[in-house]
Amino acid sequence: MAKRPYIPSADAPDGDPRAPIGGSRTLIEQAYAQLREDILDGRLAPDEKLRVEHLKDRYGVGAGTLREAITRLVSDALVVAEGQRGFRVAPMAxxxxxxxxxxxxxxxxxxxxxxxxxxxxxxxxxxxxxxxxxxxxxxxxxxxxxxxxxxxxxxxxxxxxxxxxxxxxxxxxxxxxxxxxxxxxxxxxxxxxxxxxxxxxxxxxxxxxxxxxxxxxxxxxxxxxxxxxxxxxxxxxxxxxxxxxxxxxxxxxxx
Structure with missing residues (x-):
């Protein structure tokens, strides 16, 4: 699966206290911004399973970085954590x-x-x-x-x-x-x-x-x-x- 281009953090929500402060944080911010945009625009569909092993290649980051970005999306109510079963895109109702x-x-x-x-x-x-x-x-x-x-x-x-x-x-x-x-x-x-x-x-x-x-x-x-x-x-x-x-x-x- 092809990597998606980086979406500038300027499009991220204003006033986010979790702004990039270093190389690792920058990668997390990039993955977060890309995942968020794909969810908002429907490329990652409601209820879709977020399989870290597949998505890390799509976004060009490691599994740990991707999990941290996904965890941020849980706090944004865009992703649902399923305990030991991983994560899904939040439904739309x-x-x-x-x-x-x-x-x-x-x-x-x-x-x-x-x-x-x-x-x-x-x-x-x-x-x-x-x-x-x-x-x-x-x-x-x-x-x-x-x-x-x-x-x-x-x-x-x-x-x-x-x-x-x-x-x-x-x-x-x-x-x-x-x-x-x-x-x-x-x-x-x-x-x-x-x-x-x-x-x-x-x-x-x-x-x-x-x-x-x-x-x-x-x-x-x-x-x-x-x-x-x-x-x-x-x-x-x-x-x-x-x-x-x-x-x-x-x-x-x-x-």
């Missing part, structure tokens, strides 16, 4: 996405409302700059731009709530965003979707910057809920996506 979405809505909506009330000129500038940045990517939003868009999307959502001083709010929302990234990638890859993500962002930003707190909160809630709504719709239509995915059994897993 509608119930999981619904739970993530409910919690994110509760926290992010309140944070946005507080941010609009407290937002100053600096906040307005951050929101406008983040919106201008993402506008260059999502007109239209294409699957090949998923990685760049994910980073720009995170920065826009963080800018919108940056008017408040609450480090824990940012930490929790960052975790929720990471855990739901696979679902967002799946939604980007849906064929024949009439979703206009840029229009959704434009509406949220316009309402927020004009101080329309209640309407901005409603627009953000609808925006966050759109991804699970799309995936549920495709399940009912019997065609969840374009990546060879299949919905299995009564668990409503996406994989």
């Amino acid at each position: 509608l119930e999981d996405l619904a739970d993530l979405t409910r919690l994110r809505v509760q926290i992010e909506i309140e944070a946005l409302r507080r941010s609009i009330r407290a937002g100053d000129a600096g906040w307005r500038a951050r929101v406008q700059a983040a919106f201008d940045d993402i506008s260059t990517i999502e007109q239209p939003l294409l699957p090949r731009d998923a990685r760049r868009w994910e980073l720009a999307n995170r920065r826009l959502h963080e800018a919108l709530i940056s008017g408040i001083d609450s480090p824990w709010t940012f930490k929790v929302l960052h975790q929720l965003s990471q855990h739901s990234e696979r679902y967002r990638r799946a939604a980007i890859g849906l064929a024949h979707s009439d979703r206009d993500v840029h229009a959704e962002h434009a509406q949220i930003v316009e309402l927020a910057l004009s101080g329309q707190e209640a309407r901005a909160a409603l627009a953000l809630e609808a925006h966050i809920a759109r991804t699970p709504d799309l995936l549920v719709q495709r399940l009912r239509e019997g065609r969840p996506g374009e990546r060879g995915a299949a919905w299995r059994g009564g668990r409503q897993d996406l994989g």
Whole structure:
């Protein structure tokens, strides 16, 4: 199996305290970044067994390095440890996405409302700059731009709530965003979707910057809920996506 090219660590989650500090750590970071990207993009499918002896050749690292990278992905909820039986890619399930979405809505909506009330000129500038940045990517939003868009999307959502001083709010929302990234990638890859993500962002930003707190909160809630709504719709239509995915059994897993 051919080795995959190194994915720069700049695409890894911002603020990761486990940054490279030496040669061995750099190899772990590289393997982690490559594995994470392959899981997020569906090249390593949900529930797929991660066989270290096979994957070490694919990623060009030793078994110990690969196991340490996989262990990090367990803490990211992208991999499941199976005791003595090794590791599997975490499943994707509608119930999981619904739970993530409910919690994110509760926290992010309140944070946005507080941010609009407290937002100053600096906040307005951050929101406008983040919106201008993402506008260059999502007109239209294409699957090949998923990685760049994910980073720009995170920065826009963080800018919108940056008017408040609450480090824990940012930490929790960052975790929720990471855990739901696979679902967002799946939604980007849906064929024949009439979703206009840029229009959704434009509406949220316009309402927020004009101080329309209640309407901005409603627009953000609808925006966050759109991804699970799309995936549920495709399940009912019997065609969840374009990546060879299949919905299995009564668990409503996406994989």
